[in-house]
Amino acid sequence: MRLRHHRQAVDESETGIDLAPMLDFVLNLLIFFIITAVFVKEVGITVSRPASQPQATEEKKKVKTIVATITATGEILINGRLVDLRAVRANIERFAAESPDSPVVVIAHKEAATGILVQVMDQVRQGGIENVSIAASEGT
Amino acid sequence: MRPVRHTEDLAGHTGIDLAPMLDFVLNLLIFFIITTSFIKEAGTQVKRPEAETAEYNRNGNILIAIRPNGDIWLDRKQVELRDVRPIIERFHIERPEDTVVIIADKESQTGVLTQVMDQVRAAGIQTVSIAALSGS
Numbered sequence: 001m002r003l004r005h006h007r008q009a010v011d012e013s014e015t016g017i018d019l020a021p022m023l024d025f026v027l028n029l030l031i032f033f034i035i036t037a038v039f040v041k042e043v044g045i046t047v048s049r050p051a052s053q054p055q056a057t058e059e060k061k062k063v064k065t066i067v068a069t070i071t072a073t074g075e076i077l078i079n080g081r082l083v084d085l086r087a088v089r090a091n092i093e094r095f096a097a098e099s100p101d102s103p104v105v106v107i108a109h110k111e112a113a114t115g116i117l118v119q120v121m122d123q124v125r126q127g128g129i130e131n132v133s134i135a136a137s138e139g140t
Numbered sequence: 141m142r143p144v145r146h147t148e149d150l151a152g153h154t155g156i157d158l159a160p161m162l163d164f165v166l167n168l169l170i171f172f173i174i175t176t177s178f179i180k181e182a183g184t185q186v187k188r189p190e191a192e193t194a195e196y197n198r199n200g201n202i203l204i205a206i207r208p209n210g211d212i213w214l215d216r217k218q219v220e221l222r223d224v225r226p227i228i229e230r231f232h233i234e235r236p237e238d239t240v241v242i243i244a245d246k247e248s249q250t251g252v253l254t255q256v257m258d259q260v261r262a263a264g265i266q267t268v269s270i271a272a273l274s275g276s
Contacts, residue, residue, distance in 0.1 A: 010265035019158045026165055038179050042192040042203060042241045047257065110251025114244040115189040117253070118272050130162035136208035136254035
């Protein structure tokens with residue numbers, strides 16, 4: 001009677017599953033994810049794709065592509081006219097008012113600094129045109 | 141007889157109750173699983189250009205860095221321009237929704253930037269953005 005009583009008491013106390021191995025596993029998984037987690041938030045300007053058939057779309061929608069050229073020395077030309085970086089936004093706003101939805105192509109000389117390119121793209125976007133693409137020029 | 145049984149019962153519950161700890165740890169685990177994004181880091185430091193209209197690209201998980209001297213860094217290694225395309229193709233197959241962020245140094249030449257962009261687009265990822273510091 002005493003033995004039986006004892007066994008019953010032990011059985012009662014160990015009804016649940018043993019959580020320790022599961023806890024070990026989960027903790028390992030947790031450590032893995034903590035170590036591999038990278039909290040990098042990279043902000044940037046998305047470059048749109050140049051239209052594959054520029055002539056056809058130009059004729060259809062009658063939109064003029066605004067061409068911003070950056071020379072090797074960092075001078076900026078918009079539709080062939082030399083402008084200062086601070087004047088880019090105003091110029092773009094004017095062109096955007098004339099023909100909305102017109103895309104901007106930034107043609108940068110391959111030796112021009114990326115800083116200027118990004119500043120020009122930023123100014124263009126501030127001027128209200130989101131559709132900015134990049135082209136490279138080999139010439140002088 | 142009864143008090144003896146009572147002590148036996150206590151002996152069966154000697155350990156700490158693990159259930160609340162397990163709840164907490166599982167919550168922590170779920171948090172880290174959700175926030176982890178497996179970003180392919182470039183592995184080098186560059187001076188980013190500034191742009192006020194820079195915005196956060198949610199899927200921009202593949203980072204390519206271009207150093208002022210034209211070195212290209214991708215997946216924590218320096219690579220040649222011709223290696224960019226196969227590496228990006230592999231990443232594109234692994235995670236098709238990932239897009240590319242090119243971190244070009246302010247002083248780097250745009251020629252390298254456009255070549256890298258061409259390679260990335262040839263590899264099948266059409267959304268490419270250029271990293272910038274937002275605000276001034």
